[in-house]
Amino acid sequence: MLEKALRGSKGYWVWLLALLAVIGVGFGVYLRQLNFGLGITGMSRDVSWGFYIAQFTFLVGVAASAVMLVIPYYLHDYKKFGKITVLGEFLAVSSVIMCLLFIIADLGQPMRLFNVLIHPTPYSMLFWDMIVLNGYLLLNIVIGWNVLDAERNDVPPPQWVKPLIYLSIPWAISIHTVTAFLYCGLPGRGFWLTAVLAPRFLASAFAAGPAFLILLAFIVRKFANYDVGREQIQTLAKIVTYGAIANIFFFLCEVFVAVYSQIPEHTAHLQYLFFGLEGHGVLVPWMWTSIFLMITAIILLVIPAARKNEAVLGVACVAIFVGIWIDKGLGMISGGFIPNPLHHVREYVPTVPEIMITIAIYATGFLILTILYKVVVGVKQETGE
Amino acid sequence: MNDKGKIIVGLIIFVAVFTFPFWYNHGSATQPPEPKLTDKAKKAEKCVEDTTYMRTEHMQILDEWRDTVTREDKRVYVNKSGKEYMASLSNTCMDCHSNKEDFCDKCHTYTSVDPYCWDCHTYPEEKK
Amino acid sequence: MDDSRRSFLKFAGISALGLGGVSILTGLKPGAVTAADTASEPLYKNTEKALTAERWGMVVDTRKLTRSLCDKMVAACHKTHNVPDLDNDRHTIKWLWTDGFEHIFPMKHDQYLAERLHGLPILSLCNQCNNPPCVQACPTQATFQREDGIVMMDFHRCIGCRFCMAACPYGSRSFNFRDPRPAIKEENPDFPTRMKGVVEKCNFCAERLAEGKMPACVEVSEGALVFGDLEDPNSEIRKVLRENYAIRRKQSLGTNPSVYYII
Numbered sequence: 001m002l003e004k005a006l007r008g009s010k011g012y013w014v015w016l017l018a019l020l021a022v023i024g025v026g027f028g029v030y031l032r033q034l035n036f037g038l039g040i041t042g043m044s045r046d047v048s049w050g051f052y053i054a055q056f057t058f059l060v061g062v063a064a065s066a067v068m069l070v071i072p073y074y075l076h077d078y079k080k081f082g083k084i085t086v087l088g089e090f091l092a093v094s095s096v097i098m099c100l101l102f103i104i105a106d107l108g109q110p111m112r113l114f115n116v117l118i119h120p121t122p123y124s125m126l127f128w129d130m131i132v133l134n135g136y137l138l139l140n141i142v143i144g145w146n147v148l149d150a151e152r153n154d155v156p157p158p159q160w161v162k163p164l165i166y167l168s169i170p171w172a173i174s175i176h177t178v179t180a181f182l183y184c185g186l187p188g189r190g191f192w193l194t195a196v197l198a199p200r201f202l203a204s205a206f207a208a209g210p211a212f213l214i215l216l217a218f219i220v221r222k223f224a225n226y227d228v229g230r231e232q233i234q235t236l237a238k239i240v241t242y243g244a245i246a247n248i249f250f251f252l253c254e255v256f257v258a259v260y261s262q263i264p265e266h267t268a269h270l271q272y273l274f275f276g277l278e279g280h281g282v283l284v285p286w287m288w289t290s291i292f293l294m295i296t297a298i299i300l301l302v303i304p305a306a307r308k309n310e311a312v313l314g315v316a317c318v319a320i321f322v323g324i325w326i327d328k329g330l331g332m333i334s335g336g337f338i339p340n341p342l343h344h345v346r347e348y349v350p351t352v353p354e355i356m357i358t359i360a361i362y363a364t365g366f367l368i369l370t371i372l373y374k375v376v377v378g379v380k381q382e383t384g385e
Numbered sequence: 386m387n388d389k390g391k392i393i394v395g396l397i398i399f400v401a402v403f404t405f406p407f408w409y410n411h412g413s414a415t416q417p418p419e420p421k422l423t424d425k426a427k428k429a430e431k432c433v434e435d436t437t438y439m440r441t442e443h444m445q446i447l448d449e450w451r452d453t454v455t456r457e458d459k460r461v462y463v464n465k466s467g468k469e470y471m472a473s474l475s476n477t478c479m480d481c482h483s484n485k486e487d488f489c490d491k492c493h494t495y496t497s498v499d500p501y502c503w504d505c506h507t508y509p510e511e512k513k
Numbered sequence: 514m515d516d517s518r519r520s521f522l523k524f525a526g527i528s529a530l531g532l533g534g535v536s537i538l539t540g541l542k543p544g545a546v547t548a549a550d551t552a553s554e555p556l557y558k559n560t561e562k563a564l565t566a567e568r569w570g571m572v573v574d575t576r577k578l579t580r581s582l583c584d585k586m587v588a589a590c591h592k593t594h595n596v597p598d599l600d601n602d603r604h605t606i607k608w609l610w611t612d613g614f615e616h617i618f619p620m621k622h623d624q625y626l627a628e629r630l631h632g633l634p635i636l637s638l639c640n641q642c643n644n645p646p647c648v649q650a651c652p653t654q655a656t657f658q659r660e661d662g663i664v665m666m667d668f669h670r671c672i673g674c675r676f677c678m679a680a681c682p683y684g685s686r687s688f689n690f691r692d693p694r695p696a697i698k699e700e701n702p703d704f705p706t707r708m709k710g711v712v713e714k715c716n717f718c719a720e721r722l723a724e725g726k727m728p729a730c731v732e733v734s735e736g737a738l739v740f741g742d743l744e745d746p747n748s749e750i751r752k753v754l755r756e757n758y759a760i761r762r763k764q765s766l767g768t769n770p771s772v773y774y775i776i
Contacts, residue, residue, distance in 0.1 A: 108673015
């Protein structure tokens, strides 16, 4: 089926070449990082995880959100999602690949990556994260590819795929749960030390992922002339709405516990993020923008007339995606490190090289996504769906 | 489809590129270097183990030392004939083999291995 | 060769490389490895003069701390362990350092703190927790706990994921954001330096204990630091703890630090 990715319009090739150029530049910067060390980033002794790990966290969510298509389609037999489920699964594939690349970009000694396998350590959450992420990647490649291949040949997918599909449902939940466990199991990091972190991660994932998928569906319709269907998009929009509301609800639960209990170890981080602490507050405008975007989007989404207007829906989806990206991709990680365990406020701002490497990894994800979607659209058009 | 020509040309290019190192190095085999011993090493006559053994296994020994010293806190190596040495690259090996360039680097360069032991462990030239 | 690299090669197909490598090595000077070479297995043991304990611990007597004494102790530690002196604040490496009372004990925000403690430098180092969160977090066991309680770093194995730094509630760990060597003023040849990309921290001078010496900071502490076996009721450290009220940092987290502070 891959041959379908080899024939495309001029625009398709220009897009791929542009992505490759971005990747090339970013790779060059990465070589510099390898040579100099992570000192070229904005990370420090106090904020020891930065942009890379934050993007990783955000993208695990996007990957996990494929389950929001798999559940209706395979568990509830919502046949209409047949047109879009594989798009969700392939979005998961490219997201997980980006996650893995971000982890590698974040390592001080990437050549020693395999030490994680040579010295397996079951009490370390990172060990489990490696297992669930790679497992999820494999599951989605196998499922997506086989289902698509079967569709192309107009036969039902092989029997052995079915159990894998069912397995992929709890597995999707697990990837974001384990990712939350990386943070929420650490003593002395009050911001993350909350049982609601994993549910909140999932809720925000189920908003951001499908929101992005809706936007992708618009793009595919415009540029590849493949329509996943109005009703399908509306169903996704409802999923986004519930996810976004649940996310805000969980966030408010967190805020209540911290603010009402007034335990300084918990309130300090929220204070830093939303009001600034000891004169430091680079993230304050970002965090309020995030809240504003999410609330505006929720208002637009809960009004049926607004949601059903695809132009408005598009705006709402962008707002949700950006809002959650700020929340998880900017605030969530550095917010946990500021103030530091000794209660000093040392801020974090990503550097240009760090941002360039980040953009290159995103470009890699988009490259994979483009190729996979090209195959999907090719097959779908061939079968005349 | 009649792509026979293309396939054959492709195959020939592939084989040529793949075997390039053999062609390139053909007939230019260099003599293996002979590591130089310092006077101290010559006088000691024997390393922590036999020379032949050290020649092939020194990296395994160093690897073992590294784990036993760092992880098990056992810092003394008792060799096969019962003699004791401090298990330390910097303080035992490099003490005798203080000529890193002539002893270590020569063979490492020849065999194209690039151990990064010395990124952290000092060697005499650096002991200013 | 480095452990990680070797093991990686094992994964990546040692067979091909191994065959080539061995033949080159034996080719250096013909002579096969005979069975006799592996007849009696070599042994490893600890040095005889090594200091041992069931669980090492330290008491910091803040009553005896002064700025100059602290500077002396920090300098002794950092010199012994080749800790670089980096000008960029983000990249600092600290094994032993000082901070104010309110930072060392942020959970003890006393409104009316004894005047003596205002501005007094208090030593901070790895707490060598008995229940260390950093060991739990490390995905490669590069950070591990020895039987005598010392939480050690195996720099050879560290992949630089910095999970341990997120896990440590005391900010006791530093990461080599760059090659530390150029920033080491006077290299101590008896202790390795580190390379970029690995985490490091205080090791209770494990390498000095093995030689029968007290930790470097304790040696110059003029009695401000007491070091010994916490499990030995007859040790000096236990005597000091019996006779003085001492506190530990963030005790409520359950990490069970081995460093006590007499206030």
